[in-house]
Amino acid sequence: MKKLVGMFAAFLIIAAFTSVNSGIDGTWIGKMDSPNGPVEITYNFNVDEDTLTGTVEGGMGEIEILNGQVDGNEFSFDTQFNGATISHECVLEDDDKIVMEFTFEGQGGPGPSGPQELILTRASE
Template sequence: MNFKKLSVLCFALILASMSAYAQSDITGKWKTTLAGPQGEMELTFYYKVADGVLTGTIASQMGEIPLEKGKVEGNKFSYDFAIQDMTVSHTGEVISKDELKVVSQRGEMKLTRVKE
């Protein structure tokens, strides 16, 4: 194999490893606190990512809701959940390995990773 072919192969492998590294793993437990009419409410998000598909739940003292239509693309992700015959869509972005920003029509949240 000549030097040019070897260089192109090395470059392709480096690009492939960089794109795999860019796929942020948000799998795990995350928390936030929201202010509401009855006071503060803690939400716990359980995310699991496999092959670009995001699954999981959102839990509070009122119960647990499954995520729907979840997907991850690089450092961005999205999902929906249904509550009282209404679907709420969310988009998110990885800020750091321990912080996420999640936005919906109801506002913006900062989620913090829970170390277990």
């Protein structure tokens, strides 16, 4: 009986971890101000266990997500644009909201040097 209870508990933990990760999957939209007015950015996230892949689309085209890692409802990834690496730290707060903090690193990249926050909402399908 103890063995059955232990197996059931392990199953619940794995199921909870998988459901949180799969909540990140999908298309998310963020809107931010730019010198040229508001810009919409689309994030396409794919989670496979603890690895995040996907793309980011905006006014300058589509770029690939690099170094994506998932740990429960928190995840991180990098992108590269105009010679700069942009580091992203994210938290899935609920099924329809991700809070993202991103930082530009390196030379030649646009934007301020300090962290910026962006709220993402799940795209309507």
